[in-house]
Amino acid sequence: MATEPKTEIWNKTGSGVLTETPLLLTACREGKFGTAFSYSGGCVYQALFTYLTGKPDEGFFSVHPELFYGSWLVCLSAEWENYLRKLPMQAVFRREVMEPLCAESVKPLKPLPEGYILTPFTPAIFEAHPFGQGGNYAGFEDFSERGAGAAVLYNGQVVAAASSFLTFEDQAELDICTDPEHRKRGLADHCTTEIMSQCSRKGLTIHWDAQNRISAELAKGHGFRSLTEYAVYCLRDNG
Incomplete structure (x- = not known):
């Protein structure tokens, strides 16, 4: 991630x-x-x-x-x-691989550092395709209907984002990215909490495939359990 x-x-x-x-x-x-x-x-x-x-x-x-x-x-x-x-x-x-999950996050969060703002994906954020996200949807209307996304802004720029990579039926593959210059500030935690909330409200089950131990620990901290x-x-x- x-x-x-x-x-x-x-x-x-x-x-x-x-x-x-x-x-x-x-x-x-x-x-x-x-x-x-x-x-x-x-x-x-x-x-x-x-x-x-x-x-x-x-x-x-x-x-x-x-x-x-x-x-x-x-x-x-x-x-x-x-x-x-x-x-x-x-x-x-x-x-x-984590067990697929449709639930709110269980992790208590500290406030974002000063200057950072958490927001759901807007049309402008989606069209900018931060970190290459959103490309598997026909447009923002399709994304907002079938997918989910959260971003952290700093000086108006997306510096972290969590997005559904694709949606198939009621399942969503998760993609989380943070700009290297803004890591270790809890941004991924806030994005994860927000996208889990969105998916829970929509009835979307999240699939999380962790590419390293940091990603796996991030997932487990929010309530996911390791599958294989x-x-x-x-x-x-x-x-």
Whole structure:
């Protein structure tokens, strides 16, 4: 969730297979987000991450290197993980998935530092797409109807924001970012509390996929519970 360090290295020898179905993958399977590439033994889903299901196919891998190199690969089968681990690797990262939650935050908050203002997303904030947020909605009307968003302003500029990355049915994938110069001031906590309140009122269940321990601790502080961890593989392209 965009707090340093941005990623965490996977330093375990055990399985890094993702055992839960993420919302991004569910939306992709339903044709609402990303792209699916089927082959005889399984399917590759490009949905922000590249999700690998079924069994590896050497022919498919060779014909479609663009699906694998330069991508964040997530294995949903042991067969795919075993296949990838035999290839030259650039890095392997750890992520932690929280149990989906539709509830108000349980965390008591200190007031924002002087000069900072918390606000729901306005049309102007949405159109500015802070930290790249809001791009999966047709416009502000669509976002305000199906999504949720909160921002912290400083001198009129967005310096932190929490937004639904996408909405599928009554589920929302969460994205939280803070400008590096404004971190460690509780801004993410205030954004989280506000977006949880918005989602609770709308009946939206939040999906939180933490990219590092700081993000995971932020989530847990607001009432989320850890569900599972998994590995993200980045292959080294020698070509």
